[in-house]
Amino acid sequence: MFKALSDETRVRILKMLEGRPLCVCEIQHVLKGSQPNVSHHLKTLSEAGLVDSERDGLWIAYRIAEAPETPLHAAALALLRRSLKNDERVKKDRAIVKSVNRIEIALRK
Numbered sequence: 001m002f003k004a005l006s007d008e009t010r011v012r013i014l015k016m017l018e019g020r021p022l023c024v025c026e027i028q029h030v031l032k033g034s035q036p037n038v039s040h041h042l043k044t045l046s047e048a049g050l051v052d053s054e055r056d057g058l059w060i061a062y063r064i065a066e067a068p069e070t071p072l073h074a075a076a077l078a079l080l081r082r083s084l085k086n087d088e089r090v091k092k093d094r095a096i097v098k099s100v101n102r103i104e105i106a107l108r109k
Contacts, residue, residue, distance in 0.1 A: 001048045001049065001050065001072070001073060001076060003044075003048070004044050004045050004047075004048035004050055005048075005050075005076065005080070007041070007044075009031065009033075009041055010041050010044060010045055011080070011084070012031065012089065012090065012093055013027055013031075013038075013041055013042070013045065013051075014045065014050065014051070014064060014077075014080055015080070015084060015090045015093060015094070016030060016093050016094065016097050017051065017062060017063055017064045018064060018081060019094060019097050019098070020063075020097070021054075021056070021061035021062060021063040022061065022062055022063075022097065022100075023056070023059035023060060023061055023062070023102050024038050024039055024042065024059075024060070024062075025059070025102055025105045025106065026097070026100045026101075026102050026105065027042070027062070029096070029100050029105055030093050030096045030097060030100060042062055045062075046062075049065060049068065049069040049070075049073050050064065050065055050073065050076075050077065051063065051064060051065055052064075052065050052066060058106075059102055064077060065077065
């Protein structure tokens with residue numbers, strides 16, 4: 001879990017997921033990264049027990065784990081929710097997340 005939280009990109013992804021579930025293409029759009037890179041980060045977060053996924057039509061939606069595996073996971077996620085509220089990058093990411101739409105992204109490809 002600590003290894004997963006030690007990466008800035010993964011923390012950014014978790015902060016994005018606080019707003020709502022997102023698919024890989026939406027996260028990729030915000031990060032301006034590659035699909036394999038975003039998928040790798042999500043796999044790491046999932047293996048660490050920090051995110052869950054669920055099929056949503058054509059997409060797989062990722063969200064912060066609803067039932068953390070241990071009290072330590074719950075504490076880490078609670079601390080993350082309370083942190084970085086004034087971070088400029090997190091604010092910018094959240095603004096983009098509000099307007100990102102997976103259907104529009106799919107139509108552009």
